[in-house]
Amino acid sequence: MQPSRREDLRLIQGQGRYAADWNLPGQLYAAVLRSPHAAARIRAIDTAAALAAPGVKAVLTCADVERAGYKSIAGGIATKDRSGQPMKKPFYPVLARDHVAHVGQAVAFVVADSTLAAQDAVELIAVDYEELTSVVTFADAVAPGAPRVHDEIEGNVAFVHEHGDAAATDAAFARARHVTKLTVDSQRLVCNPMEPRACLASYDAAAGRFTLHAPSQGLIGARSHIEQITGLSAKSVDLIVEDVGGSFGIRGTPYPEYFLAMLAAKELGRPVKWVGSRADTFLSDYHGRALSLTGEVALDEAGNFLAFRWSDTIDLGAYAGPFGAFIGTQNISITSHGVYKVPAVHVRSVLAYTNTTPISAYRGAGRPDIAYAIERLVDQAAHEHGFDPVALRQRNFIAPAQMPYKTATGPIYDSGDFPAVFAHALAAADHAGFSGRRAQSAARGRLRGIGFASYLEAAAAGVFNKDQTAARVGSDGVITIHCMAGGSGQGHETTFVGVFAATLGVPAATVQYRASDPAYDRLVGNGTGGSRTAAGQGSAFKALALALIEKATPLAAARLGTEAVTYAAGTFSGGGRSITLTELARALPPDADGNHPLDCNAETSSPATYPNGCHVAEVEIDPETGVAEVVRYTAVDDLGNVLQPVLVEGQVHGGVVQGVGQVFGEHAVYDRESGQFLTASFMDYPMPRAGWLKGSFTRESHPVPTATNLMGAKGVGESGCSGSLPALMNALMDAVRPAGVADLQMPVTPGVLWRTLNDAARKAA
Amino acid sequence: MTKISFTINGKQVSTDVEGRTLLVDLIRDELRLTGTHVGCDTSQCGCCTIELNGDMVKSCAMLAAQADGATITTIEGLAKGDVLHPVQQAFTECHGLQCGFCTPGMIMASVGILKANPNPSDDDIVKGLEGNLCRCTGYVNIIKSVKRAAELMKA
Numbered sequence: 001m002q003p004s005r006r007e008d009l010r011l012i013q014g015q016g017r018y019a020a021d022w023n024l025p026g027q028l029y030a031a032v033l034r035s036p037h038a039a040a041r042i043r044a045i046d047t048a049a050a051l052a053a054p055g056v057k058a059v060l061t062c063a064d065v066e067r068a069g070y071k072s073i074a075g076g077i078a079t080k081d082r083s084g085q086p087m088k089k090p091f092y093p094v095l096a097r098d099h100v101a102h103v104g105q106a107v108a109f110v111v112a113d114s115t116l117a118a119q120d121a122v123e124l125i126a127v128d129y130e131e132l133t134s135v136v137t138f139a140d141a142v143a144p145g146a147p148r149v150h151d152e153i154e155g156n157v158a159f160v161h162e163h164g165d166a167a168a169t170d171a172a173f174a175r176a177r178h179v180t181k182l183t184v185d186s187q188r189l190v191c192n193p194m195e196p197r198a199c200l201a202s203y204d205a206a207a208g209r210f211t212l213h214a215p216s217q218g219l220i221g222a223r224s225h226i227e228q229i230t231g232l233s234a235k236s237v238d239l240i241v242e243d244v245g246g247s248f249g250i251r252g253t254p255y256p257e258y259f260l261a262m263l264a265a266k267e268l269g270r271p272v273k274w275v276g277s278r279a280d281t282f283l284s285d286y287h288g289r290a291l292s293l294t295g296e297v298a299l300d301e302a303g304n305f306l307a308f309r310w311s312d313t314i315d316l317g318a319y320a321g322p323f324g325a326f327i328g329t330q331n332i333s334i335t336s337h338g339v340y341k342v343p344a345v346h347v348r349s350v351l352a353y354t355n356t357t358p359i360s361a362y363r364g365a366g367r368p369d370i371a372y373a374i375e376r377l378v379d380q381a382a383h384e385h386g387f388d389p390v391a392l393r394q395r396n397f398i399a400p401a402q403m404p405y406k407t408a409t410g411p412i413y414d415s416g417d418f419p420a421v422f423a424h425a426l427a428a429a430d431h432a433g434f435s436g437r438r439a440q441s442a443a444r445g446r447l448r449g450i451g452f453a454s455y456l457e458a459a460a461a462g463v464f465n466k467d468q469t470a471a472r473v474g475s476d477g478v479i480t481i482h483c484m485a486g487g488s489g490q491g492h493e494t495t496f497v498g499v500f501a502a503t504l505g506v507p508a509a510t511v512q513y514r515a516s517d518p519a520y521d522r523l524v525g526n527g528t529g530g531s532r533t534a535a536g537q538g539s540a541f542k543a544l545a546l547a548l549i550e551k552a553t554p555l556a557a558a559r560l561g562t563e564a565v566t567y568a569a570g571t572f573s574g575g576g577r578s579i580t581l582t583e584l585a586r587a588l589p590p591d592a593d594g595n596h597p598l599d600c601n602a603e604t605s606s607p608a609t610y611p612n613g614c615h616v617a618e619v620e621i622d623p624e625t626g627v628a629e630v631v632r633y634t635a636v637d638d639l640g641n642v643l644q645p646v647l648v649e650g651q652v653h654g655g656v657v658q659g660v661g662q663v664f665g666e667h668a669v670y671d672r673e674s675g676q677f678l679t680a681s682f683m684d685y686p687m688p689r690a691g692w693l694k695g696s697f698t699r700e701s702h703p704v705p706t707a708t709n710l711m712g713a714k715g716v717g718e719s720g721c722s723g724s725l726p727a728l729m730n731a732l733m734d735a736v737r738p739a740g741v742a743d744l745q746m747p748v749t750p751g752v753l754w755r756t757l758n759d760a761a762r763k764a765a
Numbered sequence: 766m767t768k769i770s771f772t773i774n775g776k777q778v779s780t781d782v783e784g785r786t787l788l789v790d791l792i793r794d795e796l797r798l799t800g801t802h803v804g805c806d807t808s809q810c811g812c813c814t815i816e817l818n819g820d821m822v823k824s825c826a827m828l829a830a831q832a833d834g835a836t837i838t839t840i841e842g843l844a845k846g847d848v849l850h851p852v853q854q855a856f857t858e859c860h861g862l863q864c865g866f867c868t869p870g871m872i873m874a875s876v877g878i879l880k881a882n883p884n885p886s887d888d889d890i891v892k893g894l895e896g897n898l899c900r901c902t903g904y905v906n907i908i909k910s911v912k913r914a915a916e917l918m919k920a
Contacts (some may be wrong), residue, residue: 014800245866489864657903
């Protein structure tokens with residue numbers, strides 16, 4: 001059999017180049033002093049002993065950062081409320097200024113001859129802290145008289161977001177026959193890519209240029225943040241990224257250590273390398289989720305949905321992270337309808353600061369959370385008002401004939417066949433056989449439940465309205481293609497070369513791929529995020545192949561001596577003769593600047609897509625131990641056209657198991673009194689392991705291609721999370737409801753299940 | 766400083782190490798074999814797994830000085846020239862890796878599983894990979910890869 005991907009050969013032989021794998025002659029090593037307190041005033045920082053320690057070259061504090069003119073770390077997408085008030089954003093310093101606002105906030109940066117010398121010197125820095133009372137939950141942060149996370153923000157509320165028509169929603173509720181209300185928490189998570197953050201910065205004083213090696217999801221976004229924060233021209237920073245060990249949304253923007261390494265490299269005239277530990281990841285990588293969503297659904301007598309009303313609370317952490325404010329506002333509003341006809345919707349979210357690590361986008365960035373809340377709410381409504389959960393969904397699905405469907409809150413779903421996807425999933429999951437399987441489980445003393453989740457995502461929108469690509473043709477006929485997205489495991493090299501080579505009809509071996517190459521900084525394009533690269537960059541590479549054919553055709557015609565040239569499978573034909581594209585490329589000399597006559601660029605504009613699907617989970621619980629197992633899992637997804645089925649399936653596996661992690665174990669827990677981060681290591685934070693999804697896994701595609709991009713793709717990256725949270729939680733609820741359990745919240749650990757089942761049994765007795 | 770000698774990927778190495786230097790840091794920083802990765806600081810993730818005297822060990826949980834006299838194979842030493850080890854072959858065939866950061870450790874751990882048990886069941890594989898974390902694949906294709914490697918090794 002063949003390798004699955006072009007990138008594999010280096011990665012399976014230890015030849016990948018991740019950020020920590022880079023080294024430069026004469027490099028120095030850095031370590032970070034982090035705040036041990038959740039909230040404290042900094043009275044003084046004494047760095048003398050650290051500076052005097054053997055091998056120490058520099059100790060940077062806030063004073064150095066201010067001297068360098070560094071600005072606040074970017075607070076992400078600009079947001080105004082309905083009255084035009086902007087979000088309240090505290091200054092987010094690269095190194096803490098007069099106070100620290102969460103455990104792990106960077107306070108000082110030591111540079112030394114070796115990592116060990118730098119780490120030793122960190123311990124010699126004396127910071128005079130005046131400890132303050134902290135608030136680590138949304139509820140505590142907004143309680144009357146709560147301590148302020150930042151002096152200037154009274155009540156700790158950053159923003160109140162509203163979306164939709166409140167009056168129409170209220171009116172629908174007033175005439176409803178049935179109403180169901182349910183609160184679900186999507187707990188704070190640590191995203192934990194397997195590669196801890198690291199960077200290597202160097203400065204070429206003669207050229208005035210920096211080189212930075214650091215994990216990234218794309219050059220343009222990363223460099224615009226560097227420009228905003230350091231004040232340096234983005235063009236003076238070459239960001240070199242080869243392999244990235246996972247990103248999941250939180251590695252899209254640069255972190256303080258990168259700016260500090262750049263500053264130190266410039267001041268010391270030597271490269272500076274910083275390699276974070278897993279502790280650094282836990283404490284200082286942006287966290288994910290941290291939402292609580294309260295949904296209400298109004299139904300008529302027959303079970304038609306009349307309205308959804310959402311009231312959500314969003315814990316931003318101590319500062320506005322790059323995408324922190326986007327998640328609990330726009331991103332949960334866009335798909336607040338899910339796959340259903342809902343004539344009226346209103347969303348209200350309150351965003352507050354707490355003394356915890358700031359949040360940012362993590363695989364889905366609010367979309368899995370709202371999908372989870374919708375599908376829990378639908379199941380709860382079915383249960384409370386005597387509807388069959390299958391029939392209730394079928395009654396309310398938007399019909400394919402209604403596409404394109406304009407939702408009550410604005411977005412237009414361009415395509416989709418939700419009833420057919422649902423039917424496909426029920427069949428693939430053998431829904432009909434469930435009662436038999438439940439009886440078998442019961443015979444073994446196990447509680448079995450089934451859960452459905454019809455999710456919908458808004459994907460692929462991107463930050464820039466276009467994606468540009470470039471082809472550079474070598475005199476050997478090899479074509480190198482460029483774009484600005486950055487991969488971190490998705491298999492871009494395989495996918496994009498596949499699209500380009502297939503469109504040209506040439507073997508993939510004649511094409512090379514470069515992502516975010518600084519030499520191509522004329523290109524504009526989105527980074528990787530929002531499940532968009534198949535639709536966005538995929539389309540731009542298809543357009544690039546078509547542009548190349550167009551450019552090559554007259555040149556081929558000249559060679560063949562005829563105007564009537566056709567192109568197929570890599571070969572131009574006309575007048576009874578033919579020339580392959582590779583032969584043509586080899587035959588044409590480059591110009592004086594080294595540009596090949598076939599070099600070309602392309603751009604496409606790919607709007608939002610609406611990937612959707614239905615996941616069906618079956619769980620089995622041992623009531624004696626509280627251990628739940630996922631015994632069957634079925635994912636039927638409409639991801640539009642699928643470009644690389646094996647890779648897409650891998651994305652679904654990964655997304656689903658990240659959902660399994662959130663459902664069964666993961667939780668970033670802070671101590672309410674001290675503000676200490678209690679689950680800040682792999683010993684305390686249960687990551688999903690092999691076997692957490694052990695039962696049968698069925699994945700099938702039900703593509704309804706979109707016409708809004710050239711590939712017809714809708715995107716896959718985040719769908720696994722959006723499907724799995726609700727499917728698994730609905731299955732758990734289905735298993736325990738007969739035992740008298742009214743509610744479960746994530747994470748549903750064995751301890752939680754055991755206690756909940758025992759409490760219910762005691763109440764019933 | 767302690768003088769140590771060992772064999773790594775067939776090469777004899779002699780070097781001076783500080784008593785507190787971890788084996789993984791010696792391998793990565795001094796020998797520049799950067800295929801062995803560091804994914805945590807609590808010996809949980811298994812990204813740094815290497816073969817030492819025939820056993821799979823986490824090289825972050827050993828001092829370099831303890832490797833004196835040892836025979837070590839890292840991910841870079843697994844293939845025989847251009848011929849991939851069957852476990853490497855199986856990981857790429859079965860799409861058992863995405864970002865690739867856990868992969869060297871996963872492959873080394875899987876070599877160990879198959880060495881101890883050429884016919885592992887799913888449960889054996891799950892148990893054998895208890896000390897290795899992956900954030901991308903959901904482990905589904907990793908388990909598939911180990912089973913495929915077992916087939917390849919028999920062929």
